[in-house]
Amino acid sequence: MGNEVTDGRVVRAENMREQRRAEILHAAEIVFSARGYHNTSVADVIEAASISRGTFYLYFTGKDALFLDLIDLFIGRVIAVVTRVDPKQPNALSQIFANLRRVVDVVFDNRHLAVLVIREQVGRDPALDEKLHRLYGFLHEMVEGALVNGAQNGLNRSVNETIVATAIIGAVKEVFYQHLVLDAVQPVDREAVARSLFEFGLRGLLIER
Amino acid sequence: MGNEVTDGRVVRAENMREQRRAEILHAAEIVFSARGYHNTSVADVIEAASISRGTFYLYFTGKDALFLDLIDLFIGRVIAVVTRVDPKQPNALSQIFANLRRVVDVVFDNRHLAVLVIREQVGRDPALDEKLHRLYGFLHEMVEGALVNGAQNGLNRSVNETIVATAIIGAVKEVFYQHLVLDAVQPVDREAVARSLFEFGLRGLLIER
Amino acid sequence: MGNEVTDGRVVRAENMREQRRAEILHAAEIVFSARGYHNTSVADVIEAASISRGTFYLYFTGKDALFLDLIDLFIGRVIAVVTRVDPKQPNALSQIFANLRRVVDVVFDNRHLAVLVIREQVGRDPALDEKLHRLYGFLHEMVEGALVNGAQNGLNRSVNETIVATAIIGAVKEVFYQHLVLDAVQPVDREAVARSLFEFGLRGLLIER
Amino acid sequence: MGNEVTDGRVVRAENMREQRRAEILHAAEIVFSARGYHNTSVADVIEAASISRGTFYLYFTGKDALFLDLIDLFIGRVIAVVTRVDPKQPNALSQIFANLRRVVDVVFDNRHLAVLVIREQVGRDPALDEKLHRLYGFLHEMVEGALVNGAQNGLNRSVNETIVATAIIGAVKEVFYQHLVLDAVQPVDREAVARSLFEFGLRGLLIER
DNA sequence: CATGAATGAGTGTTCATTCAT
DNA sequence: AATGAATGAACACTCATTCAT
Numbered sequence: 099m100g101n102e103v104t105d106g107r108v109v110r111a112e113n114m115r116e117q118r119r120a121e122i123l124h125a126a127e128i129v130f131s132a133r134g135y136h137n138t139s140v141a142d143v144i145e146a147a148s149i150s151r152g153t154f155y156l157y158f159t160g161k162d163a164l165f166l167d168l169i170d171l172f173i174g175r176v177i178a179v180v181t182r183v184d185p186k187q188p189n190a191l192s193q194i195f196a197n198l199r200r201v202v203d204v205v206f207d208n209r210h211l212a213v214l215v216i217r218e219q220v221g222r223d224p225a226l227d228e229k230l231h232r233l234y235g236f237l238h239e240m241v242e243g244a245l246v247n248g249a250q251n252g253l254n255r256s257v258n259e260t261i262v263a264t265a266i267i268g269a270v271k272e273v274f275y276q277h278l279v280l281d282a283v284q285p286v287d288r289e290a291v292a293r294s295l296f297e298f299g300l301r302g303l304l305i306e307r
Numbered sequence: 308m309g310n311e312v313t314d315g316r317v318v319r320a321e322n323m324r325e326q327r328r329a330e331i332l333h334a335a336e337i338v339f340s341a342r343g344y345h346n347t348s349v350a351d352v353i354e355a356a357s358i359s360r361g362t363f364y365l366y367f368t369g370k371d372a373l374f375l376d377l378i379d380l381f382i383g384r385v386i387a388v389v390t391r392v393d394p395k396q397p398n399a400l401s402q403i404f405a406n407l408r409r410v411v412d413v414v415f416d417n418r419h420l421a422v423l424v425i426r427e428q429v430g431r432d433p434a435l436d437e438k439l440h441r442l443y444g445f446l447h448e449m450v451e452g453a454l455v456n457g458a459q460n461g462l463n464r465s466v467n468e469t470i471v472a473t474a475i476i477g478a479v480k481e482v483f484y485q486h487l488v489l490d491a492v493q494p495v496d497r498e499a500v501a502r503s504l505f506e507f508g509l510r511g512l513l514i515e516r
Numbered sequence: 517m518g519n520e521v522t523d524g525r526v527v528r529a530e531n532m533r534e535q536r537r538a539e540i541l542h543a544a545e546i547v548f549s550a551r552g553y554h555n556t557s558v559a560d561v562i563e564a565a566s567i568s569r570g571t572f573y574l575y576f577t578g579k580d581a582l583f584l585d586l587i588d589l590f591i592g593r594v595i596a597v598v599t600r601v602d603p604k605q606p607n608a609l610s611q612i613f614a615n616l617r618r619v620v621d622v623v624f625d626n627r628h629l630a631v632l633v634i635r636e637q638v639g640r641d642p643a644l645d646e647k648l649h650r651l652y653g654f655l656h657e658m659v660e661g662a663l664v665n666g667a668q669n670g671l672n673r674s675v676n677e678t679i680v681a682t683a684i685i686g687a688v689k690e691v692f693y694q695h696l697v698l699d700a701v702q703p704v705d706r707e708a709v710a711r712s713l714f715e716f717g718l719r720g721l722l723i724e725r
Numbered sequence: 726m727g728n729e730v731t732d733g734r735v736v737r738a739e740n741m742r743e744q745r746r747a748e749i750l751h752a753a754e755i756v757f758s759a760r761g762y763h764n765t766s767v768a769d770v771i772e773a774a775s776i777s778r779g780t781f782y783l784y785f786t787g788k789d790a791l792f793l794d795l796i797d798l799f800i801g802r803v804i805a806v807v808t809r810v811d812p813k814q815p816n817a818l819s820q821i822f823a824n825l826r827r828v829v830d831v832v833f834d835n836r837h838l839a840v841l842v843i844r845e846q847v848g849r850d851p852a853l854d855e856k857l858h859r860l861y862g863f864l865h866e867m868v869e870g871a872l873v874n875g876a877q878n879g880l881n882r883s884v885n886e887t888i889v890a891t892a893i894i895g896a897v898k899e900v901f902y903q904h905l906v907l908d909a910v911q912p913v914d915r916e917a918v919a920r921s922l923f924e925f926g927l928r929g930l931l932i933e934r
Numbered sequence: 935c936a937t938g939a940a941t942g943a944g945t946g947t948t949c950a951t952t953c954a955t
Numbered sequence: 956a957a958t959g960a961a962t963g964a965a966c967a968c969t970c971a972t973t974c975a976t
Binding site: 301 | 345
């Protein structure tokens, strides 16, 4: 049937499929972020994407799967820009700030997805729970590790790293969320947001100042 | 028919009504916090409260109204224990800590409500949005005001007060939420939670140390 | 709440509930028998019963359960009129005929249910399969046992009892089905149907004639 | 355009078309018999036949039409092996048995189709009803005619031919069906099945024995 | 001729709310 | 005041069929 050969038409078909899928994801991103998971129906998504009900189920196994794909998309983009920082390096601090700065960019470049991920909460859907747990677990582990390493290397004073890591993530999330809402009205000064967060966290953690 | 006079029977009836209402709220608190707003049905509530469907609508205009009442209950309890702090007072810092400490107690004494309020998010229900906005607006204003006043009175260094107030609230919320989840397993050391949060925030804000 | 006491109102409510349930069953019986299980939608049933969608699910857990209840109803009525026959009794033959005659009455008194049960076949619904299996298993066992006993007691000649029992059931089913269809047009002579079936089966099985 | 002339290419194309059609029918036969008409989707058929959705509709106007073609196929094979029997011929009985014996072979040689035809019932699809009616009408007419002729020629005793013909067909169908199910497990002794059925029917119908 | 992406009417089921008793 | 039977709009999802390529 010729499907062993990946000829031009097959490639083109695959591309179109990918593109269509992306279109639906994009439309869904907007309606989900506007109304939340529960208040968004498949009807809303297909209307926003200008596709038929059937087509939707051609690209996604269901509403849940679509949502999880969106979450994954965002998580992937965040994780992609976060790099491990060696606390022994003299420029460790600026590397940490660079991480934060890149995350700020990802968040504000993906406003809808970011709102979605920050707002949507543990909601009795085990699969979604697991995704978010993975994201926050990753971030928490990274921050906590940085705190522990930093303390050992004289970069920061010793604190209850678990609690403080949680506090930092909460602070960042909340600032992001509030500014994402504001951002819809007027563009946010990303540098200022990153700088303020960094300063706030840092000045409390440094031994020397 | 004598309904201008509030005789004994009317008072008794009113009391019974208040009591019944409180029972329903209490039952709802538990089921809502266990499953979240969307995954809790009116059927769940009336079963937990051991009342009939009809009775439910005698005490609340609907599921939304019940939920809003619960949120209000919690907001009231939080606001009740938060006092304004005069930054000029020498014991301003310990007053601030006392505020935080009392909020910690309210949160952990009302685990179900607290989980509810922290977890449940802006869900395109304008009324709920407004309630939460009221709570966080109150808290934000209070923290931001303290920062501004504190800076003027040499209590803390000068920062972007709006962003930092948001960050503080986010940090507190996240630490509360994580420990509320933990608290279900083993009792949380409330003093330690308050102390860690306070230290984390403080050491970054003080000019002198 | 007074539900420990079975007062008049409760009894009346229970009766009304039973009656309503029976009404739905009756309406469903007609539409199912007219169109078959697969071609009948819940919408058809609720329209026939003049109830709302919600009410339907108040009385039955779903379409499947309703259908199974109908099948059960019929199976129960058939089994209720079939009695074991002692082949040693001199009037064994007339007892067997009496059984057949009563089954004919049940079948033609419950035309819709009978059509339903005879027509609907093994359809990948395990629960339904099991019900029908139970009915035909019961009947087959009864007939086969009668043949075995009869042979031992000189009532009938010895045959391949398993095959012949199957053949008898098939013969009866087919005659019933064809006459149920006819019966819609003009009343069937039940005695003649029973007699013809009996004679046909009997004359081939008797040793003496 | 030369379409008046049936040249070699056209013939070859027609053959290919016929062959393709047969392949689809064969695949459909298996999936339909395994799951029944209603529980088999067009997707099942095209997967079994290894063709695309579009191709399916190139060969059949729809799911119904395909099903009807399958039924027709079987009906044709059954009718092909049934011959009229002249009751005046001395070997009429053995001719009748030979008919039954050939039908048994057709049934067990076409297990899937046979299961399909016997199981699938009048489903409010007028076209299907008509097909089955045609098959059973043909068989019924043939059996009834044989009974009438046989009675006139002293071959069998006089009975209610209409009812008895129906009973015979029902008996045969049921025995076939049960043994088709069994046949999936272990090969059925076709001769025994035919013999048992014949004996059962015959011994009750013959005047002399 | 062959393909498979696209369609949308139709399905069974849920649940917040109403109202006669 | 209290009840719970009744309601019907809304939901996620399926699948036979069409049609541009």
